[in-house]
Amino acid sequence: MAALNNLTEHLEAFVDVTRSPTHHAESLKAIATSLEKSVLSINQLVVEMDMYLTTTDDVVRARGILLLAEMLDYLKPKPLDNAVVNSLVGFFTAKLAEWRSVRGALSGCLALIKRKGVAGLVTATDAEAVAKSMAQSVQVQSLALYDRKLCFELLECLLEQYPEAMINLGDLMVYATCEAIDGEKDPPCLMVAFHVVELLARLFPSPSGPVASEASDLFEFISCYFPLHYTHTKGDEASIPREDLSRGLSLAISSTPFFEPYAIPLLLEKLSSSLPVAKVDSLKCLKDCAVNYGVNRMKKHYEGIWSAIKDALYASTGTDLSFGLESLTSPGFEMNEIHREAVNLLQRLVKQDISFLGLVADDIRVKMIFDTISRYSRYEEMLDTSKLEVLVVSQILSVSARASVESCNTIFETFFVRLMNTLGIVESTSTGDLVHNENSTVSTRLYHGGLHLCIELLTASKDLIPSSEEDSSTPGCAQQSWCSIVNKFSASLIEAFTSAVQSSNDDCTADAYLGVKGLLAMGMFRGGSSPVSRSEYEKILTTLTSIIAANSAKTVKWELALKALVCMGSFIDQYHESEKAMSYMGIVVENLVSLVRSSHCSLPHPMILEATSEVCSTSPTYVEKMVQGFEEAFCSSFSDFCVNGNFKSIENCSQLLECVTNKLLPRVTEIDGLEKSLVSFAISMWNQIESSVVFSYAFNGREFVEAAMKTMRQIVGVASVNSQNSIIQKAYNVISLSTLPAMESIPLTFAALEGLQHDLSTRDELILSLFASVIIGASPMASIPDVKSLIKLFMVSSLKGYIPAAQALGSMVNKLGVGSGGTNTSSDCSLEEACDIIFHESFESGNTNSSDVTSKTICGSETLLAKICLGFYGSLDLQTRAITGLAWIGKGLLMRGDKRVNEIALVLVECLKSTNSSGNALHPTAMKHAADAFLTLMSDSEACLNRKLHAVIRPLYKQRFFSITVPILESLIVNSQTPLSRTMLHVALAHVISNVPVTVILDNTKKLLPVILEGLSVLSVDSVHKEILFSLLLVLSGTLTDIKGRQSVSDNAHRIIECLVKLASYSHLMVVRETAIQCLATLLELPHRRIYPFRREVLQAVTKALDDPKRRVREEAIKCRQAW
């Protein structure tokens, strides 16, 4: 039998201690697999191993037993014969007594005991035998770490799986555990040991049981670990974090009530230690104990615990109460861990036993609070001790109130009424009228401390409502006494808070803060049974709204009120409180929206807009309302401007549009129905423009036009195709009614174009720009009417210098014909035709050289547009505009991957040459524009042709353009005659290179590096090119750091260093210097022999940089110098 032969081999290998651990593992694995596959039965194995298990050689025997144990561990899921298991358990149990083979015996027992759910379980009597043998013969603490852990695990397993057997053993188990734990120091073992104690406590709950009688000993053994402290913080013990272990200990301590006489005094003592960890642990543990020991046992310690909690709270509370915006919904001061645990404990105790509250109520410091409160009226005036007093007591009371409904009732009965009296807030009579006798004093006796206390209590009681409303069987909170108390005082409380807010001035934020926070607390009661009636709730809203409306500057008060309103709004939305929502809508939303609508109010316009958009974004219904309001506001102020020439209202308009773009548009996907209202907003914009026929006042409102364009573009961008169509239709109607169509028929002669310098009225300009925005934003699916004439219109206007028109052209060219394939005949014009129009037709009536137009669809340098670009006709202005227009059209074509872009690129390149093919010299400005055209072509634009605006984008279009243009530009650079054209060619090349993804550059490093370096040196001559120089330098640094470019960098090291050294003193841009020095530092990664020759040169340059005027450069230089 091959298996058996191998077996002997493997057995030998495992038993031989001189072999390596990997060897052992291998043979173990081999045997295990053959057992698992049932090639070998466990009986056979035992028979085969006979010699190893019984030999007198201790080492071999120990190994043999261990092997058997390991096998059983592997076989846990495999069914075994009961008899086999029985005899094996007997064997291992016997071996437990033998210290040399104890590891094998322990793991064998453990493996067998752990078996569950399969055939072959250890019987209860066997388990009992195991436990007995272990208790009697294993000296846990004399064993090694791993064996100790096995012992504890065995105990744990026995207790978990054979509770009855263990109960029979009784005292023995408890003794064994005590003995085992005594002196244990390793976290992994302790972790298990603590669990064992917990299990024991669970097994013997009777007061006459072994745990009860041994409680003091057992507790002594585990309590010596408290509080846990690791002496070695780092390294090996990372397996068990301190938190877990301390949690385990805490569970062990709190496991049985029998520990109570020992545990609580110990914990209280540790609580008074100065170690923060000890305090936190004690508090946590006390909480566990409170849960497990039961009320009766805890009762006698209440006084001690109470004073300990008090001390902890006093010691851990700071005296700074923040009056900031962010603390409106939080306690307002910092909480550390001690504080948090103390609060938890207090809450637990109060929840568990209401009588604990008696201690709280009788406490002298708590009683004193009313004196303290009435001593100071302003928080700032208080002494630190009194501040502390107020904060802690308010914490204590609010936490206790939060614990349960009964405690809340008690607290309110005992303290709230008294507090109200101290504050001079009076009860309203049963009819709801205020008793007005003390009204005058209300405003004078606003004690901040008292207000704070009061607010804390209200907030606490507010939190109780949800829990009592979840099940309807409990009586609603309206019946509870606290609720009726609040109800009685609510009117006057609200009045008090209101007066606090209103009396506050700018230098004292505390008044405003407390007032607003109080109102917020009153406004956040949930449900119909809230103690605050509807009219009172509305009063709160009115107050807050009036604060927002009344202020003319952005004060803290204003911000606080706004935040409070937003909180209340989202609260309503969260809990679906329809009744309150109605009040909110009626008071807050309507008011604010009407503020937006009315152009005459004291509040600056941006602030109204901010308030409105913040408040209204809490719920979709409000948003709808708001957009309507915005719409009306836009219309009214726009017409106000048109008719009366009110420049303020046009300013308002642009602010409003900005608000729409920045606040609303990003949330379109979140809010249902927002899209629809925005579309209607856009259409009404068009309506308004349509109806205001005459702009009686000329304005130079670039700002407004831009804001309007941006809004229009983005609305169209997010709208669905159908809504886009309707907007386009609307816009087209407007445009066809305007004077613009006349431009289409303008004879496109150059003379005519020249003559058309300033004939667009402001209105036409606005319409044209907006229309262009619509086109830019439209998706390819949307249908655009009358494309041909529109193209002509845009053509003419782009030649007159309207960049939006050029962008719209690019966008049209980009999207034409893509959508028409499926859905509808979206356009009456294909891309072919459009290009025809753009490049040929429009100038067919030109009076000169029109015979040149011969080729049909090619748009190379033969076309008229190209000729304008090259400066054959027309003025310089016309030429530059044509170049810009061409760039945008080119971008549109490029992105959809159209071939014609090559021709455009050629034309642009032609423009860069110093003299073009026919010998005409080109003007420098035109060349500059042509160079910048490459930037337009390559970069991602915010304004048009991006993904958001539905551009058709072919993948890798940048790479394609890169591979087309770079060779051309390179060869031209080599052949260029004048320095100017050389520079311009470099600028163009730099634009292309710096906008293409770095990976492309990395693939071509060898070829590109010389060009980049040359470009860097050419561009560094003139400060005009500093931006592009920087982006080119970034490309270079990208190649330096990458492994792909390493070889060619190494080849060109001398040139690179030369170039970088020069740039290290580039005076026009700091970042250039900084990056250059960083690059020098990265060059050190090159082979030493390659760069060593330049050491001197680099050090000189860097030393010079040490004296750089900019600190960041100096810092880099220091690092770099150190490195070189």
Add this chain to the structure above:
Amino acid sequence: MVSGLINENPTVYERKERRVRTDSTNTDEFSVEPIDQLEIFDILFFDFAIVNIHHIRDIRDPEHPYSLEQLKVLTEDSVEVDDLKSYVRVTFTPTVEHCSMATIIGLSVRVKLMRSLPPRYKIDIRVAPGSHATEAALNKQLNDKERVAAALENPNLVEMVDECLSPSFE
């Protein structure tokens, strides 16, 4: 040779809160930011921050990586700088009067500044008055350029200084 530690149990001070620069958003491209006290201090500390002077020679005990700053050998106030006159003076305070490491500390500081400041600077290193037994001799030694140059030609010394200056990681 001293075999044990020179100061076995140095007093360790809390690190002072670092002054934070407020004008970091200086947008003007051509404004000049002069070298100031803090910058020199940062030069001395950001790069070679943690140097356990007392453990350089004999033991490397990772348990006690005190920096010169924690030992209050150097403080920010002990650096005087005048950018216009190109002058720096660093005054340091050895922890014990007989600290034989004082020369090494002084030399390291000098080398660090020499490497990190523009060459126009004159660097002056001093021991705080009354803090060292051989104060005058030490000052003389540290500011004698011949002797500094000679010291830097001694490979053992250079190695030790470099070790002090090599950036260490906390």
